[in-house]
Amino acid sequence: xxxxxxxxxxxxxxxxxxxxxxxxxxxxxxxxxxxxxxxxxxxxxxxxxxxxxxxxxxxxxxxxxxxxxxxxxxxxxxxxxxxxxxxxxxxxxxxxxxxxxxxxxxxxxxxxxxxxxxxxxxxxxxxxxxxxxxxxxxxxxxxxxxxxxxxxxxxxxxxxxxxxxxxxxxxxxxxxxxxxxxxxxxxxxxxxxxxxxxxxxxxxxxxxxxxxxxxxxxxxxxxxxxxxxxxxxxxxxxxxxxxxxxxxxxxxxx
Numbered sequence: 001x002x003x004x005x006x007x008x009x010x011x012x013x014x015x016x017x018x019x020x021x022x023x024x025x026x027x028x029x030x031x032x033x034x035x036x037x038x039x040x041x042x043x044x045x046x047x048x049x050x051x052x053x054x055x056x057x058x059x060x061x062x063x064x065x066x067x068x069x070x071x072x073x074x075x076x077x078x079x080x081x082x083x084x085x086x087x088x089x090x091x092x093x094x095x096x097x098x099x100x101x102x103x104x105x106x107x108x109x110x111x112x113x114x115x116x117x118x119x120x121x122x123x124x125x126x127x128x129x130x131x132x133x134x135x136x137x138x139x140x141x142x143x144x145x146x147x148x149x150x151x152x153x154x155x156x157x158x159x160x161x162x163x164x165x166x167x168x169x170x171x172x173x174x175x176x177x178x179x180x181x182x183x184x185x186x187x188x189x190x191x192x193x194x195x196x197x198x199x200x201x202x203x204x205x206x207x208x209x210x211x212x213x214x215x216x217x218x219x220x221x222x223x224x225x226x227x228x229x230x231x232x233x234x235x236x237x238x239x240x241x242x243x244x245x246x247x248x249x250x251x252x253x254x
Contacts (some may be wrong), residue, residue, distance in 0.1 A: 003084075004223075005208045006065075009244070014022055018139065019136070020125050021134060022104070022105060022126050022127065022129075023108065023126045024185045025069050026066075026069060027066070028113050033133050035068050035070075035071030036068065037065040037074070038065070043169050046253055050170075053167065055106060058103065059107050065100065065103060069104045070101060071080075072100065072101065072129070072130050072131065073128075075131055076132075076133075078131050079130070088174040089174040091153070094140065094145050094148075095153060095156045095172045098141060099156075101128045101140070102137060102159045103123060103160055106251065108126075109121075111253070115161050118251045122137070123137045123138045124136050124137075125139045128133050135159040137159070143155065151219070152181035153181070154213050155181070155182060155188040156168075156180075160251060161250060161251055161252055162250050162252045165209070166188070166191070167174075168180075182231075186232075188207075190231075190233075194206065194245070195228065195232075201241075203243055204228075204236050204241075204243070205243045205245050206228065206242060207245055211244045
């Protein structure tokens with residue numbers, strides 16, 4: 001969720017009252033191997049080849065997602081730093097946690113048809129448990145993930161709507177995180193829904209993700225076109241005008 005919404009979020013929060021704690025799944029948290037295996041099963045069973053999610057199926061059989069969410073509630077890099085020996089381990093944990101908690105928040109929110117009407121509650125007011133402390137999806141993204149300085153995370157973090165990058169059918173892993181993030185970036189910039197070329201007008205229309213987080217991308221390249229071309233086989237001419245494709249907040253369900 002874009003950082004530029006901070007002022008609006010603050011006003012909405014003051015007007016709507018205190019934060020809401022999302023219920024933690026019952027039962028004792030499993031160890032990391034069992035929890036990560038459970039998350040892998042959620043992705044392989046309930047996400048299709050296009051990244052669409054079977055939310056109804058997850059809600060009907062929530063055991064694996066609840067196992068993973070319970071683990072996240074008990075363990076985090078802050079609560080167990082020895083378990084996360086390097087930045088890749090921390091970042092892989094945070095990306096998976098964001099995706100898992102977003103999916104869980106959708107289920108807890110009653111699987112709404114879209115998030116636009118509830119996005120302040122969903123991203124900011126709803127507090128989820130990580131390592132014994134409550135955090136919003138907004139803060140997880142903007143205060144933990146983005147400060148690590150890798151804009152490729154914007155092609156990995158998934159809030160479960162159609163405008164998001166494609167949700168992979170396997171978790172992110174520390175040992176191959178760089179390759180996975182590169183693959184996610186290449187996939188993102190290869191999809192017509194994210195990059196629309198208009199040669200007759202000399203215009204490229206990017207997903208609004210590049211508008212939301214322009215600062216992050218320009219920290220790694222002179223222009224948005226230069227950044228996109230790092231991951232595209234068909235290069236976009238440098239002198240083209242950049243426009244943006246409106247974000248789709250409809251739930252990305254099967």
